[in-house]
Amino acid sequence: xxxxxxxxxxxxxxxxxxxxxxxxxxxxxxxxxxxxxxxxxxxxxxxxxxxxxxxxxxxxxxxxxxxxxxxxxxxxxxxxxxxxxxxxxxxxxxxxxxxxxxxxxxxxxxxxxxxxxxxxxxxxxxxxxxxxxxxxxxxxxxxxxxxxxxxxxxxxxxxxxxxxxxxxxxxxxxxxxxxxxxxxxxxxxxxxxxxxxxxxxxxxxxxxxxxxxxxxxxxxxxxxxxxxxxxxxxxxxxxxxxxxxxxxxxxxx
Amino acid sequence: xxxxxxxxxxxxxxxxxxxxxxxxxxxxxxxxxxxxxxxxxxxxxxxxxxxxxxxxxxxxxxxxxxxxxxxxxxxxxxxxxxxxxxxxxxxxxxxxxxxxxxxxxxxxxxxxxxxxxxxxxxxxxxxxxxxxxxxxxxxxxxxxxxxxxxxxxxxxxxxxxxxxxxxxxxxxxxxxxxxxxxxxxxxxxxxxxxxxxxxxxxxxxxxxxxxxxxxxxxxxxxxxxxxxxxxxxxxxxxxxxxxxxxxxxxxxxxxxxxxxxxxxxxxxxxxxxxx
Ligand SMILES: Nc1ncnc2c1ncn2[C@@H]1O[C@H](COP(=O)(O)OP(=O)(O)OP(=O)(O)O)[C@@H](O)[C@H]1O
Ligand SMILES: [Mg+2]
Numbered sequence: 001x002x003x004x005x006x007x008x009x010x011x012x013x014x015x016x017x018x019x020x021x022x023x024x025x026x027x028x029x030x031x032x033x034x035x036x037x038x039x040x041x042x043x044x045x046x047x048x049x050x051x052x053x054x055x056x057x058x059x060x061x062x063x064x065x066x067x068x069x070x071x072x073x074x075x076x077x078x079x080x081x082x083x084x085x086x087x088x089x090x091x092x093x094x095x096x097x098x099x100x101x102x103x104x105x106x107x108x109x110x111x112x113x114x115x116x117x118x119x120x121x122x123x124x125x126x127x128x129x130x131x132x133x134x135x136x137x138x139x140x141x142x143x144x145x146x147x148x149x150x151x152x153x154x155x156x157x158x159x160x161x162x163x164x165x166x167x168x169x170x171x172x173x174x175x176x177x178x179x180x181x182x183x184x185x186x187x188x189x190x191x192x193x194x195x196x197x198x199x200x201x202x203x204x205x206x207x208x209x210x211x212x213x214x215x216x217x218x219x220x221x222x223x224x225x226x227x228x229x230x231x232x233x234x235x236x237x238x239x240x241x242x243x244x245x246x247x248x249x250x251x252x253x
Numbered sequence: 254x255x256x257x258x259x260x261x262x263x264x265x266x267x268x269x270x271x272x273x274x275x276x277x278x279x280x281x282x283x284x285x286x287x288x289x290x291x292x293x294x295x296x297x298x299x300x301x302x303x304x305x306x307x308x309x310x311x312x313x314x315x316x317x318x319x320x321x322x323x324x325x326x327x328x329x330x331x332x333x334x335x336x337x338x339x340x341x342x343x344x345x346x347x348x349x350x351x352x353x354x355x356x357x358x359x360x361x362x363x364x365x366x367x368x369x370x371x372x373x374x375x376x377x378x379x380x381x382x383x384x385x386x387x388x389x390x391x392x393x394x395x396x397x398x399x400x401x402x403x404x405x406x407x408x409x410x411x412x413x414x415x416x417x418x419x420x421x422x423x424x425x426x427x428x429x430x431x432x433x434x435x436x437x438x439x440x441x442x443x444x445x446x447x448x449x450x451x452x453x454x455x456x457x458x459x460x461x462x463x464x465x466x467x468x469x470x471x472x473x474x475x476x477x478x479x480x481x482x483x484x485x486x487x488x489x490x491x492x493x494x495x496x497x498x499x500x501x502x503x504x505x506x507x508x509x510x511x512x513x514x515x516x517x518x519x520x521x522x523x524x525x526x527x528x
Contacts, residue, residue, distance in 0.1 A: 055418065060341055087420035097411035099430055100525040109429075110419035146525065159415070166419060 006031045006170060006200045007052060012066035014047055014056070021047045023224045024066070029217075034192065034201045036211035036232065039221035040247065045204045046094075048221070049172050052202065053089040054082050070170075087114070090168035094175040096155035098147035098162075103130075103139050106147040106158055110166040125165050133161035134191050153184025160191065171195065173203040177210070189214055208248055212236050220244045282506060289499030297500060302465035307501055309467040311508075313382060313475030316468060317461060318450050320386025321393060326443055328390075329397030336398070337405040338427055350402075357395040364392040365456025373460055383471040385461035389453060393446045400445075404438025405431060437520040444516035448509050454479035478505050 007029035014022035021044045029035050029052075037045040047056065054075065056062045068075050075085055087110070098106050107129050108122045116122060126143065130136040135157040139150070147158055156176060163171055173192075177185040192214050195201060205211050211218050212232060219229040220243075228235065228244045239245045254262075300306020340346040368388025378384045408431050416426040432439075454477070462474035463484065476484075478501060485498040 053418065055414065058414070058417070083420045083422050085420075086418055091414075091418040093411060093414065093418075095411060097409070097415045099412060099415065100434060109416070110421070113416075113419060113421035113425050113429075162415075162419065 004031050005029065006070065008067075008069040008072075010067050010069075012048075012051065012068060013064065014044075014051060015061075015063045016059070017061040021224050022051075025226050027219060027226055027229055029200065029202060031200050032196065032198075033216040034196045034203065034214055035217045035219065036215035037202070037204045037219050037221060038206075038208060038211050038247070039227075041206075043221040044224045045221055046174050049174055049202060049204055050091075052170075052172055053086050053091055055086075055091065057082065087166050088168055089170045089172060090163035090166055092156070092159050092163055092171065092173040092176050095179050096152055096159050098150070098155050098158050100146065100148055102144045103147045103150070103158060104143040107161050107165050109162060129161040129165040130158075132164050132195070133157045134187060134194075135161055151184070153180045153187060156180060156184070156188060157191065160188070160195075164195075168199065170200040170202065173201065175204050175206060178206060185210075208236070220247060222247070285499055285506065286503045289496060289501070289503040292493075292496045292500035293503060298504065301467075305497070307478065307481060307504065309465055310476050310478045310481045310501075311504070312467045313461065314451060314477040314479075314508075316382045316471075316475065317385045317389065317457065317477060318447055320383060320471070321389040321450055322443065322447065324387065324390040325393045325397050325446065329394050330401050330439065332394075333398045333401035333405060334427060334432075337402050338423070338431070353395040353398050357399065361392060361453055362455040362459075364388055365459040367391075368456060368460045379472060380460060380462035380474045381472045382461050382468050382475045385457045385475075385477075386471075388456050388460045389450050392453075392456065393450065396449075397442055397446055400442030401435070401439050404435035404442070407438065408434045433523075433525065437524045440520045440523065441516060444512055447512050451477075451505070451509060451512075452479060454483050458483070478508075 005028040007027075009025055009027050009029075012022055012025040013020060025048060037049065039045055050056045051064065051068060052075075056064070064076060070085070070089070074080070099109065101109075104126055107126045108116075111122060111125055116125075127136065127140075130139060135154060138154060139145075139158075147155065150158060156179070160171075160176075177188050180188065189210065192201060192203070196214075196216075203211075203215065215232045217229065218232045218235045220227045220235065220239075220241075222243055228239060228241045230240075235244065236248060239248065296304060297306055298311070299308050302309055336346060336350065365388060368384055368391070372378045372384035372387050373380055376384075378387075412430045412434060413426055416430045417423070421429070457477050458480050461477065461480070463476050463480060464474040465476055466473070468475040482498060482501045482505065485494065485501060489495050489498055
């Protein structure tokens with residue numbers, strides 16, 4: 001593959017206690033592309049996504065083998081600063097999870113955690129991030145109202161704005177539209193279309209239409225294994241593996 | 254019996270029980286305030302003991318509350334943060350949790366005895382509001398730890414993930430997101446603790462004594478409202494003595510009620526999850 005790899009994952013195993021959730025995953029994730037993970041429920045998509053910013057560290061029972069490199073640096077090495085990693089690799093969750101504070105405070109949460117205090121700088125970050133998340137026009141008059149008072153779709157775009165405010169290199173999204181109605185989903189998908197110009201995006205989705213619409217590369221998982229990965233058009237029109245074909249034609253899952 | 258009559262019967266039983274409970278409460282409070290009301294006056298509340306007032310007892314009570322909260326609240330909250338946010342859920346941590354829970358079931362007089370031995374005698378703090386404050390702090394620690402743990406556990410995990418996912422450190426996450434969300438619950442626990450401290454008599458009798466003066470330093474003894482009430486009731490002979498006891502009880506009830514109302518108000522104000 002090209003020099004253009006952001007992540008390079010090799011022989012990754014992940015265990016929850018005795019249960020092996022990921023089996024020898026090897027894959028490259030290219031920069032400035034949208035990579036979609038698809039596969040039936042419980043196949044390990046979220047688990048794998050969360051290894052990319054070490055979110056699984058929060059779970060006591062998790063054990064990991066293999067390597068994940070980000071720009072040629074092993075992110076599981078002892079001396080890696082996890083907070084630094086998570087600033088570079090932002091994450092948007094399945095259920096919108098704005099903090100119980102104002103819209104403004106939500107957006108500048110990350111920058112503030114990094115120690116940025118200058119009001120002017122923060123104001124600018126708020127406007128540019130909310131604009132980038134296509135939310136500015138809807139909330140510009142109520143920046144100091146609670147983020148919880150927004151609709152579900154707006155909350156999710158607020159969470160995306162919050163992530164953009166960190167100026168990450170990569171954005172991980174775990175089924176970001178599964179809690180949203182079709183119109184809000186459309187808005188978030190249009191937003192991803194914009195975002196992929198600047199960011200590397202990895203998205204987990206249950207909707208094959210969504211994967212086909214927005215992604216450049218698709219990876220199909222089954223029972224903790226990576227079955228097939230490749231150009232999205234290729235995967236959907238001409239899958240190489242039988243299991244992939246069965247899944248995308250809806251014969252199981 | 255038909256479904257309907259059964260339903261009716263259960264409903265009336267529930268109503269009756271509720272009415273009974275509320276009724277008893279109203280009767281007790283009504284009776285006490287009725288009997289004590291006549292003796293309530295400005296001089297009674299703000300006067301010195303020589304003038305027949307209870308001001309020194311109010312002050313002593315407040316001092317002891319202050320001292321014990323100043324210790325038990327920060328220590329208890331930090332211990333709870335350690336137990337829920339940092340400690341791996343091992344058997345050892347389970348043991349600590351069990352120990353704190355058992356501690357909250359021990360009769361208060363035993364804490365009083367312990368305080369008497371440790372603070373009054375061994376540490377040489379004498380019979381003083383400091384000794385009493387420390388004793389009650391220890392007594393209240395398990396309760397504060399327990400309640401804070403519950404409050405922390407009720408903070409959605411998604412808040413923590415969101416914050417850590419934005420590259421915030423653990424301590425920043427706890428300080429900016431977890432604690433603020435848990436604050437209403439913690440505050441409720443603290444207020445309940447105040448109620449218990451104000452209401453405690455046996456351990457304070459042993460550790461703070463019965464002196465009827467306003468304490469001038471932490472090392473002075475002092476008589477709390479409950480201890481005062483205890484002694485008044487014990488020594489009461491004339492109807493007037495009883496009236497004074499009931500008046501003191503009325504003041505106690507009013508103080509506890511005010512604390513509760515303030516707590517409710519503040520914790521509703523702090524609850525930011527209600528957008
Ligand atoms: N904290 C955990 N402890 C133990 N097992 C877990 C944990 N989280 C997930 N698992 C297991 O790991 C497997 C993969 O889960 P994961 O959440 O990654 O699946 P998924 O592909 O994201 O599914 P879905 O599409 O339903 O979100 C499942 O069998 C699940 O039960
Ligand atoms: Mg998932």
